[in-house]
Amino acid sequence: MKSLLKLTWIEAKLFWREPQALFFTLIFPLLLLFVYGGIYGNKPKAVFGGFGHVDVSVPSYTAMIIATSGLISTSVIMATYREQKILRRFKATPLSPLILLTADVIVIFFMTALGMILLIAAAKLVFGMRFSGNAFSFAGAFVISCLSFFSLGFILASLIRTARTAQIVSMSIFFPMILLSGATVPLEIMPETIRSYAKIFPLTYVVQFLKGVWFGKAWSEYLTEILILIVMFVTGLLISAKTFRWE
Amino acid sequence: MDKDAAITVENLRKTYGSLTAVNDVSFAVQTEETFGIVGPNGAGKTTTIECLEGLKPPDNGHIRVLGFDPQKDRRALNARIGVQLQESNIAAQIKVWEALELYTSFYSNSVDPEELLEKLSLTPVRNSYYSKLSGGQKQRLFIALSLINNPDIVFFDELTTGLDPQARRLIWDLVRHVNDQGKTVVLTTHFMEEAERLCDRVMIMDHGQIIALDSPEKLIQNLGAEHKVIFSIKGDVQIEWFTNMASVENINIFRDKVTISGKDDRLLADVVNLLTARGIRHYDLHTQQPNLEDVFIALTGKEIRN
Numbered sequence: 001m002k003s004l005l006k007l008t009w010i011e012a013k014l015f016w017r018e019p020q021a022l023f024f025t026l027i028f029p030l031l032l033l034f035v036y037g038g039i040y041g042n043k044p045k046a047v048f049g050g051f052g053h054v055d056v057s058v059p060s061y062t063a064m065i066i067a068t069s070g071l072i073s074t075s076v077i078m079a080t081y082r083e084q085k086i087l088r089r090f091k092a093t094p095l096s097p098l099i100l101l102t103a104d105v106i107v108i109f110f111m112t113a114l115g116m117i118l119l120i121a122a123a124k125l126v127f128g129m130r131f132s133g134n135a136f137s138f139a140g141a142f143v144i145s146c147l148s149f150f151s152l153g154f155i156l157a158s159l160i161r162t163a164r165t166a167q168i169v170s171m172s173i174f175f176p177m178i179l180l181s182g183a184t185v186p187l188e189i190m191p192e193t194i195r196s197y198a199k200i201f202p203l204t205y206v207v208q209f210l211k212g213v214w215f216g217k218a219w220s221e222y223l224t225e226i227l228i229l230i231v232m233f234v235t236g237l238l239i240s241a242k243t244f245r246w247e
Numbered sequence: 248m249d250k251d252a253a254i255t256v257e258n259l260r261k262t263y264g265s266l267t268a269v270n271d272v273s274f275a276v277q278t279e280e281t282f283g284i285v286g287p288n289g290a291g292k293t294t295t296i297e298c299l300e301g302l303k304p305p306d307n308g309h310i311r312v313l314g315f316d317p318q319k320d321r322r323a324l325n326a327r328i329g330v331q332l333q334e335s336n337i338a339a340q341i342k343v344w345e346a347l348e349l350y351t352s353f354y355s356n357s358v359d360p361e362e363l364l365e366k367l368s369l370t371p372v373r374n375s376y377y378s379k380l381s382g383g384q385k386q387r388l389f390i391a392l393s394l395i396n397n398p399d400i401v402f403f404d405e406l407t408t409g410l411d412p413q414a415r416r417l418i419w420d421l422v423r424h425v426n427d428q429g430k431t432v433v434l435t436t437h438f439m440e441e442a443e444r445l446c447d448r449v450m451i452m453d454h455g456q457i458i459a460l461d462s463p464e465k466l467i468q469n470l471g472a473e474h475k476v477i478f479s480i481k482g483d484v485q486i487e488w489f490t491n492m493a494s495v496e497n498i499n500i501f502r503d504k505v506t507i508s509g510k511d512d513r514l515l516a517d518v519v520n521l522l523t524a525r526g527i528r529h530y531d532l533h534t535q536q537p538n539l540e541d542v543f544i545a546l547t548g549k550e551i552r553n
Contacts, residue, residue, distance in 0.1 A: 006352035010345055017340040081338075089335040089392075092300060093353040094322045 003095060007103040015107055021076075024068045025115045029061045030122055032184065042127040047188055051215070054127040056186055058120060059214040062142065063206040064183040065115040069108045070149025071156065071170040077104060078157030079166035082247065091246035101154065101240070109146055116142065133216040141213045145206040148229040151236020152202065158243035182207040202232055253278045253400055253431040254299060259308035261294050268294040270455035272308075281422070281432040283446035285439060285539070287549075291455040292435040293333055296404050299433065300330050313399060326354060329393030331386070333404040333435075339378040343369055343388060346377065347395065354396035363391045367421065383414030390421060401425055403434040407441060419445060439539035451543060458546050463539055470545055472537035473497075473508040476518045478529045480505060488525065492517045 015021055033054070042052030081087045090100065123129035153170075160166045178184050180194060181203035187195050198204045205225040212222055219226065254276040261269040269291040276282040284292045297303040298310060301317035301324055310317055315324040337346050347360035364370050367387045372380060380388065386406060393401055403422065407415040415438075422445055426432045436442055442449045443463045451459040451466075459466055473496070480503055489498050494511035495518075507518055515534055522529055 003352040006349055010341065010349050013345070014338050014340050084339070085332075085335045086338055088302070089332060089337060091302060092325060092330040092332065092335075093350065094326045095353045096322070 004099050004103055007095075007099060008106050011103050011107040012110070015073075015077075015111055021073050021111075024072060025065060025111050026118055028068070029065050029115055029119045032061060032064075033057065033119060033122055034126070037123070037127050042129065048186070049215070051130060052127075054123050055130045056188075056211070058123045058129055059138075059210040060183050060186065060207055061119055062116045063145065063181070063203055063210055064178050065112055065119070066142075066145050066149050066206060067174060067178055067183065067203050069112040069115075070146070070153045071174050072153075072167070073108050073111070074104065074150055074153025075156040075160060075166040075170045076163055077108075078154070079160050080163040082157075082245070083162045085247065087246045097244050097246070101244070105147075105150055108150060109143075112146055113142070131214065133214045137219065138210070138213050141209050141219070144226065144229050144233075145210060148202070148232040148236070149206070151233050151240060154240035155236050155243075158240050158245065177201045177203045182211075202228070205229060251278055252276060253313060254433070255309075255311045256295075256299070257309040259295065259298060259310060260306050261291075261298060261303065262306055267455050269298070269305075272452075272455070272457055274450055274457065274460060276431060276433055277447075279426070279429055279431055280447040281426045281434070281445055283442040283449040284433070284435045284452060285437065285442045285449055285543075286452035287437060287547075290452040292437075292452055293404055294455075295452070296402055296433060296435055297332075300328065300402055301325065302332075326356075326396065327399050329396060329398035329401040331389040331393045331401075331403045331406060333408075335389075337377050337388075337392075339376065341377050342374055343377065343380070344373040346388065347391060350392050350395050356397055357395050358397050360391075360395065363394060366424075367391050368417075381414075383410050383417065386410065386414075386418060387421070390418070390425075394425065398430065400431040400433065403432065405435055405437070407436065407438065415441070439543060443539045449539065451546060453547050459542070466539065466542045467537050468512075470537055470542050471510060472541055472545075473510055474512070474514050474537070475506055475508045475535040476515050476532070477504070477506045477535065478518075478522075478532035479503045480527060480529050482528070488521065488527070489518070492521065 036057060037054045040053035042054040044050050044052055048056045120129070156166065156170060160169060181187075181198050181201040183203055183206075187198055187204075187207075190198075205228045209222045209225040209229070213219070252275040256275070257273045259269055259272045260267070272291070272295060284295060286292055294303060298305045299312055299317060301321035304318050312324055313327055317324055341349070344360065344364070347364065351357045351360055361370075364373055367390060369384065369387055369391060372384055377385070377388070390403075390406075393403070406422070407418050410418065419441065422432060422434065432445075434445065446463060448460065448462050449466060450457055461469070484500050484503070484505055486498055486500060489495050489507055494509045494514040495507055496509040497507070499506040499508075507514065519532075521527075
C-alpha cells in the first residue's frame with residue numbers, strides 16, 4: 001500500500017514533467033474545441049437533434065482524450081520504462097508488477113479526467129455548452145471507457161520493445177481512429193460507407209456510449225457498447241497480466 | 248554445504264543460444280566477506296551475478312542466497328539484498344530524493360534516506376534530476392538505492408567502469424565502508440587493481456569458467472613471481488654484500504643502480520636491514536611486486552583490458 005501510494009505520486013509528477021504527454025492530454029483537445037467551436041459556433045442544428053456543434057463535440061473529444069491516454073501514454077510510458085531498463089531495476093526489488101501497473105492506471109486515469117474537466121470547463125465558459133444528461137451516469141461511462149482503453153494500451157505496451165516503436169504504432173492506430181470513429185468529426189455528417197467502417201474501431205463504441213449518456217439516454221440503450229468495452233477490458237487485462245515482462 | 252556461507256553455487260550453467268556464458272561453476276561466498284568476480288568482458292561475470300540476484304534463470308545448477316532459491320523466492324530474497332546493476336536506469340526526470348523515497352517505499356525495512364544521501368555525498372544534488380547527474384553521482388545514487396533496505400548482501404556489477412580515477416577511489420572507500428558495516432559484498436570488475444584492493448577473495452573467470460579462486464595475496468604468491476628491490480648507491484657497490492642472504496636470488500648492478508630479486512616475501516626487509524647495518528647510503532629505494540594483473544596474464548596468457 002505504501003509503495004502504491006508513493007509510486008502513484010511519483011509517476012504523477014513524472015507525467016507532469018513530460019511535455020508531450022501533457023500536450024496531447026490537456027492542450028490538444030482545447031485547441032480542437034477552440035478551432036472548431038470558432039468555425040461552427042454552438043447554434044442548435046437539426047442534424048445534431050437540436051444541439052450545437054460544441055455540445056456534440058465535448059463527449060466526442062472526451063473519447064479522443066481517452067484514446068490518447070489509453071493508446072499513446074500507456075504504451076509509450078511502459079515501452080520507455082522497459083527500453084531504458086528502469087523496469088529491470090524494479091525487478092531487483094520486492095515491488096510487484098500489479099502495483100506498478102495499478103499506479104500507472106491511476107495516474108493516467110486522473111490525467112485523462114483532468115483533460116476532460118478542462119475541456120468541459122472551457123466549453124461551458126466560452127461556448128455556453130449544454131448538458132442534458134446525468135453527471136454520475138456520464139462519469140460511470142467515462143470510467144468504463146477509460147479502463148477498456150487503458151487495457152488496450154497495456155497490450156500494445158507488452159508487444160512493443162522500444163519507445164520509438166510504441167510512438168509510431170500507437171499514433172498510426174490513433175489518428176485514423178480519432179478521425180473515423182466520430183471522436184473528432186461527427187459521424188452524423190459522414191457518408192454511409194465511412195459510418196459502416198467506423199464499426200471496426202473500438203473508439204466508435206466509446207463515442208456512441210459517451211454521447212448517448214451525455215444527452216440523457218439510459219445505459220440500457222447501450223448494452224452492446226458496454227459489452228464490447230467490458231470484453232476489451234477483460235481481454236486486455238488477461239493478456240497484459242500474462243505477457244508482462246520486466247525486460 | 249557450508250553453513251557460514253552467505254551464498255552457495257553448485258554447477259551453475261547458463262547458455263544463450265549456442266553461447267555458453269557460464270559453464271559448470273561452483274563456489275561459495277562467506278558471510279561478511281568481500282568477494283570479487285574478475286575477468287575480461289564476456290567471461291560470464293554479469294551472468295553469474297544476475298543468476299544470484301534472481302534476475303536471470305540458470306539453465307542448470309543449484310543456487311542458495313541467504314538460504315533462498317533466487318528464482319522461486321525472488322521477491323523474498325530481493326527484500327534482503329541490495330543490487331547495483333551494470334545495465335539499468337531510473338526515470339530521467341526523477342529527482343535524487345524522490346528516487347530514494349520511492350525505493351524506500353518498496354521495502355518494509357529501510358534506513359533514513361537523508362542519512363544515506365549525506366553518507367554518499369549526494370546531499371548537494373538531492374533536488375537534481377537523474378538525467379543531470381555525472382557518471383560518478385549516478386553510481387553513488389545506485390549505491391544508495393542498493394543500501395536503502397539495509398541489506399545483508401550487496402551486489403555491485405562493474406561499479407566503477409567508465410569513471411575517472413578520482414571518482415573510482417571515492418567509490419572504493421564507500422565499498423570498504425559497506426563491508427565494514429558487516430555486509431557481505433559481491434562485486435564484479437575487470438580492474439585487477441580494484442579486486443586486489445577491495446576483495447578478501449577473488450574468483451577469476453574466463454570463458455564461463457573459474458580459472459582461479461583465492462585471496463589476492465595467495466593468488467600472487469602461488470604465481471611464484473619475483474619481487475624486486477631497486478635502489479641506487481652513492482659510491483662503490485660490492486656484490487658480495489648481498490650474496491649471503493637466503494632471500495636473494497638474483498642481483499643486477501648497472502652503474503649505481505642495484506636491482507635485487509627473489510621470490511621470498513622477506514626480501515625487502517632483508518635488503519633494508521643489511522643497508523642499515525652496514526651504513527650504506529642509498530637513495531630512490533623502491534620495490535616492484537607482482538600483482539593480480541600478472542596472475543591473470545600468467546593464467547590466461549592475455550591482458551585483461553581487451
